[in-house]
Structures are given as structure tokens and as C-alpha cells.
Amino acid sequence: MRSSTDIGFSTDVCIVGGCGRVGLPLGIALASRGLRVTLYDINAAAVETVNAGTLPFDEAGAASVLAEAVAAGRLRASTDPASVASAEHLVVVVGTPVDEHLNPDLGAVPRALDRCAEHLRDGQLVVLRSTVYPGVTALTEKLLSSKGLAVDVAFCPERIAEGKAMTELFELPQIVAARTPQALQRAEKLFRNLTDQIVPLEPEEAELAKLFTNTWRYIKFATANQFWMMANDFGLDFARIRHAITFDYPRAADLPMPGFAAGPCLFKDTMQLAAFNRNNFVLGHSAMLINEGLPLYLVSRLESRFDLSSMSVGILGMAFKGGSDDPRESLAYKLRKILLLKARETLCTDPYISDERFTPLDEVLERADLLVIASPHPEYRDLTTDKPLVDMWGLTGQGVLV
Template identity: 30%
Template sequence: MLDAMERPGGFTALAGAPSDCDALARGFQNRTAKVAVMGLGHVGLPLALAVAGAGFATIGLDTDAEKIGRLAVGESPMRQISGEALRVVQRLGRFEVAVDCAGLAAADAILICVPTPLGRHREPDLACVEAAARQIARHLRPSQLIVLESTTYPGTSREVVLPILEATGLTCGRDFFFAYSPEREDPGNAEFRTAGIPKVVGGADAASLHVALALYGAVVDRTVPVDSLETAEAVKLTENVFRAVNIALVNELKLVYGAMGIDVWKVIEAAGTKPFGYMPFWPGPGLGGHCIPIDPFYLTWKARAHGVSTRFVELAGEINTAMPHYVLDRLVQALDAGQQRGLKGSRILVLGLGYKRNLDDVRESPALRLMELLEARGATASYFDPLVPCVPNLPEHPGLAGRSSIGWSAAALRAHDAALIATDHDAVDYAMLVAESRLVVDTRNVCARLGLTGASIVKA
């Protein structure tokens, strides 16, 4: 086992480590090293800006040429990242972007932040991770640190990525260094900046952990070292499975208490006053985003390979997946009770397409699923979202691609038989919505939060 020791000036060396280990770690601590970030999405771009903001020369790589073009001229492709924050590091000469991966050879650290979606049968799809690893392997040289940040199942780093890198003839821990550090971004949450979120880091070996901690220690306020790649991978899955299971619990409680005539939102709000042993989670129309609807399946898939069942996790998935159907049932009941009509031939306005409040990200958004279910039942579904003017081309929702948000007006609201609040963006006039709509089905409790009342409001 390698032992840490102190050197003059506060630098921590690693006894018995390769000769270039300390030099690389010192370059990170002194911020003289160059860092490359592969994948400039909702995780990679904030990370790249945090690295550049910490003083590193940073290059961001992405296969989306349009996105790279916008970034190159200082235009942010994401609402939650200001163009000014991007332009600040560009003016300082610390941040450049490219589609070509040739710049990887000049980087001292390469951070992989590419998507890890699910396949057709809800199995892990590591195509982007493997492609990134192969690109790195083409440019891999001694004295580089490679870190995977993409969320995945335990074993991916050691069993999938590391063999691709070592097929070059270079050996991890001797020629180059490899670590896993799970991303912890919460898009749209201004309370937690990237540099202020503790960074979990696991290394393939002691030398790899040493240099990875030196890099992240120069970027974030706190690093959290763990004993292996696999532990670090499991940390991220645990965090998101925890959220998925608890959201499923309150979604089920919504059904149970609803049948009893009890408002689940009032219950959760009151329970949240307990200062210990309780954490509030809130129900909704289903799960959205890239993490919570997907990550539990990575764990269940890997668990099956070890002959272990994940009944609790899978049940949570079933409950959350069923939520759009419950919302539709509530809508049907309300239409029948108030207007003596069914869904067929009805005009339904879905309010909010982003999967989360004040975010324009529609990945796995339950609103999209609701629109499909509405139209499958014969309704006409339109949507309003001030942040999503047009539905992007998503392979899982091909029939919705290209649709545009309606214009916001009293006449437009009156033209619909019901409005279904799927996402509670702040930039919406809910008082006007309630005043002009025949029926409002609220899946986010936003009307009650704003003190809006009326017979036309139904919680779902």
C-alpha cells in the first residue's frame, strides 16, 4: 500500500508512486495542467466552466457541431448557464471548444461526461462511454489522468473503460492514471454551484486516487475519497435510487390518501416540520430527467448478473411509471363530473413540458408521455411552456417532434376543455389559468401554494 507523506510547501507526495505521479499532482495543485472535458451537456458544461473558473486551461469537446458553434461565440445553449459566465472564462483564455478530439493528446486530465441512456429493453447503453474511451485511447500518452463521470453501474470503469485504455499497451497506475467521480449536478438549482458540491472520487489504484484528488481538490471545496472505482460508482446509483424510491412512496401515498379524501400535500408539509427522522419528497405526474427514471435500471441490470433481485427498486419503478395513467384517470373523472364528456374529442392543454420546474430540459419528461396518452385516447393535446418553444426530436417520442407551444392568451385557454399542469414553471400566470379554464388538473399543487381556489381545480 502506498503511504502519503508531507513535503515542504504543503505538497503531499506519494511514497512508491511512479515518478510522474507527483509531477502530475503538482501540476493540478498549481493549476498549470490542461484539462479536457468530453461531453458539454447538463453535466459536462458546468464542470468545464468550474474547471476553467478554478484557473485551468480547459478544452470542451462535443459531437454536436451546432452546440460547439454557439459556445465558440460565447452563447450558452442552456438556460441555467449564463452566457456571461461562459464569456468570462473565454476572455481569460481558459476555455476553448472543439468537435475534433485531436486536442486530447495535449490534455493532462480528460473528464468523460457523456450520456448513459437505456437501450430498447431498458438495459444499460454504454455506446457513448465506449466511444469516448476509444477516442481517448487513440491519443493516450503517459502521465495523463482519465476520469469517468457518467452515471453507470458498478464495474463499468474497471471492466469496460479500463481495458479499452490499456489495449494501447500503456498500464494504469504506471503509465497513466484512472478514476471515477460521479457527477452531482442539479440542473436549475442555483443554490448549489458545481464547485460547492462535495466530489466523491474513487481511483483504480492509490496513485490514480492521489492525482485525481489533486485535480478535484483544486476545483471543488471538498473531495470525498472512497476505496475503489466500484464504491464511487455505487454512490451515484444509491443517491438516485434513494430519490426514486421515496418519490414512488409519496406517489403511492397520494393514491391511498386521495381515496380517503386526505390531501397528501398537506400531510407532507406538516410531516416536514419534524426536525429528525423525516425528509419531505413530493408527488408528481411521473419521473423525468436523465437520472432518476434511468439509473435504478442500471442497478437492477447489474444485480441480475449477480443473481440478486431488486424487488423494492423495481416496485418503485412500476409505481412511478404508472403515475401518468393515474393523472389521466383523474382528468377523465373530472371531465365527466363537470362537463359530462370523455377524453375522446376533448381539447387538453398540457402546461409545462420541461421535466422540472424552471428548466427547459424535456428528457424523460412525463408531460410528453401524458400528451401521447391523451392522443391515444382520442383527445387533442397541445402544450404551453415558456421555456420550450418547440418539442425537440426525441427518438422515444417521434410523433411529438416539431410541435410548438401555443400562444398564451385568455382566448387560447378558453378554447380548451381542460388544462393539465404537468410542470409548475414560475413564469406562468396561474391566476389567469384558473380564471379562464373550464377545468384545471393540478399535478404539482401549485394552485394551492399560490392560494388559488375554485371548483374548477382538481388535484391529481
């Protein structure tokens, strides 16, 4: 293969799916280090917003860096698949969902590449950034080879937490995996623009490493939620118990508080790992039953204390986590569906998400007979109300007994 330096690329990096919550922070971070970045995305509205120097979603510390990079001409967005041809490095960041039967969608990455395959060029480095089912890197290598393309392929999974991208992209070690020494070296060189800490693996090792990471977090949340339910069922406050076992005791320091374990990654990746192991994953499936069943459990507890059919219930926070404007896979919506059947009236509010179905917080506090904090937004920490308040997160410091 000819060296990429002999081919003449006008752009350093093109990110496929580049205007989303993973691709855009990466593009901004690379542009902030002086690289020339193109964001290829099929979402025309997001492309227009980014080219205006504006974030299409909230991401702490990213807005001013984006505006500067666009103004300086180091970053631009495009809906044109031909834009991939100008870049030495192609980074693929697309959603990799499970279907309605909880089976992985193996075609998400190949479909994204197919949309721009005719514009790919020999000498490029194709980096898969999405969390993928084990074997998708090898599938991508075969796909590109079948098209007669002499390109390098690497898998370098993102590991940032939403809302912390602009610090974690520079501080966290980067896993880099490739089949050949050349591809590994090129991928390492690319990500050393962001961090000096590189962890090399084989592609299949890296694919499992990412799934293990998200599944471990999901299982930890399920453990806390199961403990919380046990304590509740015996009339005990899990927050007091947790404080006792974590206080100056490092071996229990990572026990989280209870709460809705949701979002676009943890549940989905746990199911991908289960499918990989021939659905022989009792621990993962148990975690899914606990976490996904939490809204039903919560409503059951409320029914034992209140006559919901005569009450207006206010749901505070609809994002999948505190301080976020992202509603994807939020269990607050499952809670809403259940309460629509049980309560006289259900009101929803969120300080970060615009939705015509939502009600302003002041009005919810006035009209509701019962309040439930479904997302631990910091705005609710000092909430003043004389209404019954359910706070399974322990956000208000009043305990978590329901």
C-alpha cells in the same frame, strides 16, 4: 510511470462530451478557477455556440462566466479528437443509457474513449464522470492498458442538480475513487480546484454510491406518488395530509410532493442498479411502475370527472422539471400521447422549450376546456383562469386532489 509534470501539457483539462449539460458547467467552473480547459464534443453546432461565448442551454449563473472564460482564452471547444492530446487531465462525460430492454449500455464510455484513443498520451489522468454501471471503471482500466497506455484512471461522479451546477460544483463534497494512491491523489488535486470537501472511495464503492443516490430519490418520489394516488382514490387531499405530517416534524421533512419523476437519470439509474443485482430489485421495479404509470393514472382520474372526448386539454409545461428547458425523458410527453387518444384536442405549451408543435400560453388558456400542470414552472404559480386546473404538484396552493 513518468510524472505528468515531466511531459509538457499545454492544457489542464479536456472534457470529452464537454458541450453537454454536465460537461459544460464543469468546464466553465474549472476555467473560472484559472485552469485551461478544452471541451471535445462531436456536436458541431454546440461547439460553435460555445466558442461564440454562448450557452447552448439554460444553466443559472453560467452565461457570464462562460463568456468571460472564452474571451480570456481559458476555455475553447473542439470537434477534433486530437484535442485530447494536449491535456493533463481527461474527464469523460457521456450519456450512459439503458436499452429498449432496460439493460445498461456498457459500451458508452469505451466508445467515447475509442474515438480519441489514438491521441491519448502516457502520463494523463483519465477521470470518468458519467454515472456508470458497476465495473465500468475496471473495464476502462483494462481497455486503456490493452492499448499500451500508461495512464491513471479515476471515477469521480457528478452529483449536481441541473440548473444548480454553478453553486453545487463548489459547495457539494466530491466523491473521488481510484485503484492506486497516485491516481487518487491526482484526482483529488484536480477537484480541490472546486471544493475542499473530498470523499475517497474504492471505484466499485463510488459506482454504487452514485446509483444508490439517484435510485433513492426515485424511490422517494414513487412513495409520494403512491401516497397521492391512495389519498385521491378515497377523495382526500394529499397536500393537506403531507402538510400535517411534515409540519415541525423533522423525521418526515424529506417527503416530497407528488409529480412526474422523470429526466435522464433517475429512471435509467434505477434500472442499472436492478440489472447489477440480477434484476432482483422489487423496490426499484415497483418505483418504476408507480412513476412511469402516473400519466395513465392521472388520465384515468380525469376520465372519471370529465368527458375528455368532447374537451380540449391544455398541458402546461413539457420539461422534465420546473424551471428547466430540458425535455429529455419528460413524462409530460407520455401524458400528451395518452391524451391524443382520449381528448378532442390536446395543446402543449412551455415557456422554456422551443417546439413548433407547441402553442403560446395565452392561446392555450383561451382554447382549452381543462388545464393540467405537467411541469411545475414558476410561471404557473400565479396562474389566473376560470378553467378546471389540475395541479398534482401543489404549485398553486389549491390542493392536489384530482
